[in-house]
Every structure is written in C-alpha cells, then in structure tokens.
Amino acid sequence: MQVFKLYLKVLKKNIPSMLIYLVIFLFFSIIISSSMSKEQHVDTLFNQQKSNIAFISEEKSPLIDGLKHELEKVANFVDLPDEKEALQDALYFRSVYYILRVPEGFTESFMKGENVQLEKMAVPNSISNTYIDLCIENYFNNARLYVQHMEGISQESLVQHLKSDLSVNTSVELKTKSNKPQNHIYANYFFSYMAYSLLSVLILGITTIMLVFYDNDLRRRNACSPLSTRSINLQFTLANFLFTVFVWMIMVVFCLLYNLENSFNLNTVYFIINSFVFAVCGFSMSFLIGNLVKSLNAIHAICNVVTLGLCFISGVFVPPYLLGSSVLKIASFTPTYWYVNANNQIAELTQFNFSNIEPILSCMLIQLGFALAFFTTALVISKKRRFE
C-alpha cells in the first residue's frame, strides 16, 4: 500500500490548499442555496411575492389613486426622487424593480376615451413585474369598458366600481399529500449547486495531487518499482476515490445541518444517493483532466470551463425552463444535466412507487455511464503517458 500511503502524505502536505478550495466552494453553496430558496418559499396560501416599485405621478386624480390602491396588492412602494440618475441607480442596484410614471394629462385623456399609455422602466425577466403589468392592464382595460359604455361616469364612481370588480378572486385549493408541506427547495438548490461546488473542489484537488505524482522523476521511480502497474493504479484510484468520498461527505453533512428540519424524509435519501453518483462521476472527470493537464496554471482555467460551462447549460445557474430546447439537447451530452434533472424530479417526488422512481434511476445510470467512459479514457491516456 505504499502508493496509497504516499498519496495520503502528498494530500496532507497540500491540506492548506485543499481546505481553501473546500471552504470557499462550500461557502458559495450555502449562500446561494439560502438566497435562492428564500426567493421561492412554499406557502400554504397562494401568494405571489411583492416586488419593490417606484410610483411617480405627474398628476393627481382619483383614477390614479385607485390604481395605486390596486397595485398595493402586488407591490411595495418605495419613495424615490424624480431624478434620472437616482432612478437609474435604483434600478441598477435593484432597490426597485419597476418604475411607473404617470404622465401629465393621462387621466384627462383616458376619461375622454383616448388611447394613452403609462411609462415604465423595469428590470427585465422579473416574474413579479409581470404581475404588476397584469394588474395595471386589468385596471385600465376594465376602466375602459366603463368609460366607453357608461356615458359621463365620474372618476369617483368609476374607481368604486373597479374596486369591487377587481376584488373578485379565484379561490384556490392547494392539494398536498401530507398535512405539512414538504420543503425540498433548499435541498434541491443545494444539491444542484453541488454540481458546481463539488466538481470544482474535486477537479482542483485531484489534479493538484496528480500533478505531483506525474512529475517525471517520481513517475519513473514508481514505474521501476516491483509494484505492478495494476497495483499502482489501483492504489492511486482508491486514494483519489477516498478523497472524493471525504469531500462529498462534508458537503452533504453541511447541507443536512443547514436544513435539518426538512431532512428526515425519503427525498433526502434520494438526494444523497444522486449526489454520490455524481461524486463518482466527478471523480472520474477529475481523473481524466489530471491525466491531460501538465501545468498548475492551466488547471484553474480548465476547471472554470468545465464547471461553470456545464453548470450554465445544465440549468444550475439558469433555471431549466429558461433554457432553450436546443441548449438542453446539447447539455444532455454532459453528466451535469442528468444530475440536475434527477434532482429536480426528486424534489417533486411525493410517491415512491417504481414508476415514479424509474426516471430518476435512469438519470443515475446515465451518470454512471459517463463516469465509466471518463475513467476508461483516463486509463488509456495514462498508459500512453507512461511511456513518454
């Protein structure tokens, strides 16, 4: 077990670097998962999140007041001075997501039946903004009906009508299996984000150590020893694998610690299994990269390409429904995609019969397939390199 012990010694010598990587990426994981899960809390009531908006009106009228009243259902108002820079700054730093401006003369023109418009400046792709838009459109379209078909209606009476009309609400029944809704959101994000953090630590850690071993003199010395190449490889792989398991365990433990109340269910078990499968995949990827790379500086660049790139197209940083179908098709040639896919399915899982589990299992099998492919490629390359 000499090679194995040597590996552990090299690892020990490099502990400061490994710790730095582990702590930093774990830190990322925890912060992102906390923030992302706060964004999408599961309610028992059917609530959408209110966003911050600035309401700037160049005129005052009951119609506009009525609008403001309606908007309070979907937004929080933030006071901002009516200066271009201040407004741009507010949007830039997201202290407001939406700025609505009522131009002067709007109410008058509207009551005459003309087609006038309010002005908005908004942060794009915000779902909450969609509700604000919808609220405004509903208000004025309904108001238009009144204006067009109730001659000479006063603003006050219009606003009264609208108020009662727009208070009509669909009743929503939320059917969940258990009495207490299961919150897998944090776990889902954390484990999906592990695709980035776990993979980064594995690539950086394993390749750093492999670079030491593949230093020419050490390699030759090992090749001359009476240990068979098979034994050397085996010990080396075993040591790498142990490192992988160790890192994986730390990350899983942290996830469970932060999310203890939601962790005692079968979903968590599946999350853990899935992440282990991915860890195996990550291990073989790192092994392959370690066999290809010859300099320490290049590792960082390659690590970034692999981890960031794959995670972007697989739906870790950008949610899958925002990715186009062609992108997802390309991503399906990477193991990260299948990992994230399985995670999302596990988060939704409420019944654990075979038909529900089957697609998850196939995702895991695909990941293992990738792992095998990477590993065998790595072995072939390492054999070639031996005779350099």
Add this chain to the structure above:
Amino acid sequence: MFTHIFINRLKCLLHDRETIFWTMIFPLILAVFFNMALSNVNSWEIFKAIDVAVVDDTNYRNNEYFKAALNEASKGADRLFNLTVTSKDKADQLLNENAIVGYIVVEEPIKLVVNKSGIDQSIIKSFIDSYMQTVSSINSILLENPAAQKELISSLADRQQYVKEVSGTNAEPNNVLLYFYTLIAMTCMFGCYFGMREVTDIQADISPVAARVNIAPVHKLKTFIYNTCASLLIHLFEIFVLLIFLRFVLNVDFGPKTGYVVLTSVLGSITGISFGAFISAIVKKSEGIKVAILIGVSMTGCFLAGMMYQNMKYIIAQNVPVLSYLNPVNLLTDAFYSLYCYDTFSRYALNMGCLCIFIVIFCLGTYLIIRRRKYASL
C-alpha cells in the same frame, strides 16, 4: 536594455503554450456556453401551453361566457392552455399524476385546484381572475346600461395595452450582459498568474535564475517592470481577443464608448497582474498555496459580483454596499455596465478610481517587498 529583456521575457512566456492556450481559450468557451444558456432569457415568453382541465358539470356547461373565454385561450398555435374537459374524479387523477397543472371547477367564485404553487399555477389563476373581474365590470355596466351588450362584446375583444416601456438611456438594464461583463472581469483577474510568475522569477530566494539576474548589473526593479510589460502585453492580447469575440461573434453590446471599454480592460489587466504579484510577494509558502489563494480570492470575487447567481450582486449592494467597492471583479463589471447603461461618467469614474486605488496598493506592496536586494537567507 528594455528591448533585450522585454523580448526575451516574451519568448519565455510564450514557451508555456499550455497556460497561454487555456487562459486564452477558456473565456471564449465560457462565453459560448453563456450565450447558449442565456440566449433565451431576454426573449423569455410563456410559449409552452399549460395543461389544464375543467370539470364538465352543469355549471360549466351553462356558463357560455367562461366556456368561450376558455376555449379561445386554448386554441391556436400560441395558445395559453391545453384544455381537457372531464369529470371531477378524472381531473383529480390527472392532477395526482401531474399530467395537468390544475383543474377548474366552475362555482361562484370559480375555483382552481392545484397541488403546488408555481408560475404555471399563477398564470391560470391570473387568467381566471381577469375573466371574473371583467365579468363583474360587465355586469355593473349592464345594470346601468342594458343596451350596451352588443358593443360590450366588441369592446371586450379590443383589449388595449396601457403600459409602454421607456428606457432611461439608449440602453436598458440588461441581465444577460452582466454575465458577459463579469466574464471579462474574471479574465482580467486571471492576469494574477502572470504576476505571480514575475515575482517568482525575480526573487532570488525563490529561484536560482533570479539570483543570477540579481548579480547582473541591471537595476532589479527596472528588470521587473520590463518583464511585467511583456506579461501585460500577452495578457492584454488575450483580453482583446475575448472582447473582439464577444463583440463580433456573439454580438454582445458594449455601448458606444469603445475607447473607454478598452481603457477599462487595460486597467483590469493591470489589476489582475499586480494582484498576483502582490500575493506572490507576501505569501512566502509553496506555489500550491499561492495558486490556491489566487483561485480562492478571484472565484470569491466573481461569485460576489454575481457570476454564478446574479442576485448575489444585489444582495451585497443592498446589505453590505462597502463590499461591492472592495471587490475588484465587481468594480470592473460595474465599470463596463455603467459605460453601457449611463450617459454620464460619474459612476464609471467612481469604479475606475477604486480600481486605481487597488492597483496602487498592490504595486506598492509588491515594490516594498521585492526591492530588497539582500536577503536574510537564500
């Protein structure tokens, strides 16, 4: 002397083909990935029809208007819903199997049954809300003016848009661009490896070659600066390749102020290189640890600037605004962004100023450490 040292340094640096290749290629590949992932984001529309069912009971059959509205929303190529009309039990079953997002029961008021809350569910609810609110309005109108029925129907179909988007400047706040700008900032910070290398090769207590250079009749600091110029040249070349790739191949818009974009890149490159030199000078441990620190700091910088999770940038800006000025990656990203977004230069100048302070600190720190000619031990 400058040419001699500069040219030889260039030869040295260019010899390490692997590093040069990867540090040049990786931002290009990442940019392609970003582009793929984010190309849809700006033109995000709900273009996948939602699976809904409606319970086929007497209430539903009698409510002509709702039936019509629902059907209208469920036909055509860009329809909102895929509608299934079925019994309550079957609807429950479909919901359990997640074959539908929710089902509608026509009551007073109309009820929606779902099994979780999400965007699709919200869309259905908004649709029904809209419908019911309009019905309420129509009823009120008809109470006062029963004759208006015919015109009402045509007015209903004539839905207007009452909000128009107005931009503050020529350019709107754009999420996607931020990713690319952060990528450029990250690439600038990658200059730290060049900086690290320069210090290693000039400090006699780190490499024997440096000892030889220290004995030669050349001013050590001058040699260092000439060497660093060579590194700067190569790194700037890599950044410009990235900028050109972004601009002309991926059509990323930098706004009209191209000269300032170039200036920002140059300053960014200098920041990265001086940062690497600084860390290499003060951390007296092995190369592995130096690299770990460089990776750690630059990745944390990228993270806090919002590369992996864009909201991070805003969380920091709202809660710990000082941090956004202490993070060089963020300063660079904001600099690019303010060139794109704002007309005035005040924000840009602020960012550049902070960046310059960083450069001065790093350079001064490096200078103070490497100017030592005699060492305590070799």
Add this chain to the structure above:
Amino acid sequence: MIIKVKNLVKRYGDLVALDHLSLSVNEGEVFGLLGPNGSGKTTAINCILALLKYDKGEIEIFGQPMTPDAYDIKRNIGIVMQNVAVYNELTVYENIDYFCGLYVKDKKTRKKLVDEAIDFVGLGEFIKFYPKKLSGGLLRRLNIACGIAHKPKLIILDEPTVAVDPQSRNRILEGILELNRQGATVVYTSHYMEEVEQICSRIMILDRGKAIATGTKDELKAMIGIGEKITVETYSLSEEQLSRLRKLPNIVSAVYKNQTLEIKADKGLHNLETVLDFIKKEGIQFGKIYSEMPTLNDVFLEITGKDLRD
C-alpha cells in the same frame, strides 16, 4: 587585491555560519575555497556578491565596497552557481545570449562573445536544445557559459562540478585554467580536494565558518607533520616488529590493522628505502606497497580531526 573580506560574520539565528572570516584574493590567481558541506563556502560567496545580508564585516571588490547597486563592479563579475540557473523556456543559445545581454549592450560584440562562449564549453551541437533535454554534464556546461560569456575579470564558481561526468569535469577544469590564462581571477569553491589541488594556486580551508588554513598547496601540506604516507600489505606482523618499526628514524606513526600496515613519516628522501630495508631484514612477507604524498584531506584531518568528506 581583487577581493578583500574583513571580519565577515553571518548568523542564521543561533547558528554562526561565518565567524569573523577574513580573506583576500589577488589578481590573476585561482583561489580555492575548500571545506566540508556546511562550512560556509556558499554563504561566504553569497555575502561577497551582496546577495546575502551579513551581520558584520567589510567587503571590497576591485578596491570598491561591494553593494547591490555597484553596477560597475557587477559588470566585471561572472558567477556560476551551485544550482543550475537557466531559463527552461529558452534554448541554449537564447539563454547565453540573454544573460550576456545583461552585461554587454552592443549586439555585435555580444554575438561574438556568445559564439565564443559556446565554443569554449563545447555546446556547439546543442544550441537549439532546451535545458530539459540536456544531460547533467551538458547542463552544467550551459550554466558555466551563461556565467562567463561576457568575459568578466573575476569569475566565481560555486561547486560547478557536482553530478558531472569525468569527461565534462576535466573539460570544465581545463576551461577554468584557460580563463585564468586569459587574465581572469578565479574563485573556486568545492569539497572535492582533488579538483582544488589540481587547479588552485592558493587555497583556503574553511570549517564551520572559520578559516583554518590558508596558503598554496605546498604551504598547506607543510603545515602538517606528515611528509609521506606508506602503506604495506602484510599478512602477519608482531607487536615487537611494530614497536621496532616505530623507532626507525623519521617514522612518526605506524598502525597495523586488517592486514594493512600504515606508516606516516616525516619529510625525507629515504623513507621508503628505510621501510623496505626494515621489512627485508625482519623477513616480513608483504604484498603491495604504496607511498603517497599527503593530501589536503590529511591537512584537514590533522587540523580538525575529521575527514573532508564527512
């Protein structure tokens, strides 16, 4: 005097690496610094070159105090260090050209100097090679070429023949002598006494940061009591015979161990004759006999009580 060092003291914490070392190197000589590992040779060299901070002492080169800024002095110094100091990313030619270029600005002159340096060390066939592809001996030759290409007046070599094959080593030593003939003053450190004996005109022996002996080869050897060492292989020798041997004239000591008789004698012309006569008279059977002049190792041993190679 090319180099003058007075009372140099260098401490690493509690360890005194150089203990009030004083030395001087005259123009045109090949000055050898001999001493076991850890005696302070490299430390002394680094202090002289103003690379290392020292606690006390004065150092002058070419009559000027030596500082890191003394570019005029540095221009005339060439250094060949213990560790190979070349750029792995430049070819043999480019390396020599680069370092020469730090001393010589004129391109034409430099080209001539570089070509001469390459000829001198015999790397003509390898100018396009990268250092990684060179064997140990060739690498050392490159190391030397980088140090002497600019034809300095003072050349300092710090253990330049470590891990070098005998052919390259001979070449290096001859080369140094040639450089000396061409007018350079050479300071040569080593712990191989044979090399130092071979080329150095004046030698200083260091031990634990102190100079314990200085002088030419012969002066040093004269310091010790032994003039000659005679070794005889014999299968049997009685104590009586041994004591009678010890009483012979000029014989300083005689030790019989492992069937080998080691005799140390004072300087004299007839020592071997005396011993041979004695052996014949006693009828002692013998195998091989050798007689050697004392080496520097013997000098060192006598003065410090330990071997140079310890």
